[in-house]
Amino acid sequence: MGKTVEYRRFGGSGPAPRQEERALLSVGFILTNNFTLTALAPFIDALRLAADEGDRSRQIRCRWTIMGSRAEPVMSSCGIGVARWEPLTDPRRFDYVVVVGGLLHGGPQLDDESLAYLRAAASYGVTLIGVCTGSFVLSRIGLMKNRRCCVSWYHHRDFIEEFPDLVPVADQLYVVDRDRITCSGGAGVADLAAFLIERHLGRATAQKTMHILLIDKARPASQSQPQPPTVVEITNDRVRRALLLMEQHISDPLSVEEIVHRLNVSTRQFERLFRLAVGTSPATYYRSLRLRYGHWLLRNTKRSVTAIANEAGFADCAHFSRQFRELFGVSPSEVRRTAGPDAEADPHFSPLDAFRRTNGDSLLPDRRLFEDPEPRAQDAAQVD
DSSP: OOHHHHHHHTTTTSOOOOGGGSOSEEEEEEEOTTBOGGGTHHHHHHHHHHHSSTTOOOOSSEEEEEEESSSSOEEBTTSOEEOOSEEOOOGGGOSEEEEEOBOSSSSOSSOHHHHHHHHHHHHTTOEEEEETTHHHHHHHTTTTTTSOEEOOGGGHHHHHHHOTTSOEEOSSSEEEETTEEEEOOTTHHHHHHHHHHHHHHOHHHHHHHHHHTTOSSOOOTTSOOSSOOOOSOOOOHHHHHHHHHHHHTSSSOOOHHHHHHHHTOOHHHHHHHHHHHHSSOHHHHHHHHHHHHHHHHHHHOOOOHHHHHHHTTOSSHHHHHHHHHHHHSSOHHHHHHHHTTHHHHOTTOOHHHHHHHHHTTOSSOOGGGGOOSSOOHHHHHOOO
């Protein structure tokens, strides 16, 4: 079926709906198979609260709908099904069409009819939004060419492997690039919704919406994601899996024995592979990863040093402070003092700034951060 036929199925050659027939903000949602509820619910709830006075939920200033090519409910990643409200309809009704993504490896995310609809919407100039792994859907059908694309740090590696010609942004909550908006997902969806509400209905409405959701204020697009991806390029599959395990267990560090068990490899072989790939022992790298995360928290949040030590996986503040000073040459309290009130307010600060201030402009960590000239017996046995 040619593109012309595909496009005419969704809107035809007639005029777009009249503006007076539309709300100030109109959004159509398309759910992928195994979509995540957190990528949908905050978005719709923010629209609901902005659309009407109080909590009455009438679609007055905002309108939204859930569309689908099939009448059967779409199953979310947690097993809750959501049925469409209406079939795929003229995309020109909407200011935005949102693709709500979820699990990457649970089979096809959308069928051909839904993909054709997205192409049609793009041809009409409708702004497309990909939340969570919705960015993968838009990229797979060529709708993210020459545009910046925001992905979660968790899927950063997946994106690079599937789209080597695209550059993912994994250190922001969401990215607005002309008629494409992509969001890393999770709680960042509420921030994106607030941005759109403010754009169309004003700041007061956006603030009211966030306050009802018990959110102090919406974070800007450039606010960094709470955990950066590993920035060392690794080709060995087992080492990459080990790094992913480390990233996923910052607050509750795994021992080297636990990592080795999950990888089904001997401790000696794992130590050798890791040193060849990274240049240091797993324990030293893991400790440095957690300390760099603590550094980021010190500069970007107002949490106490004790709370940050726990968040970075250290049993007590004294241990965290001692290791922190050894790595960075300053104490956590000194970093907190130099950050001051502007660090959290600076919308352009990202977690990679913490690396750049130590490593210069390179995204690769300075090997001095991981210097471990003499292998230590305890590194092979435990991780702090």
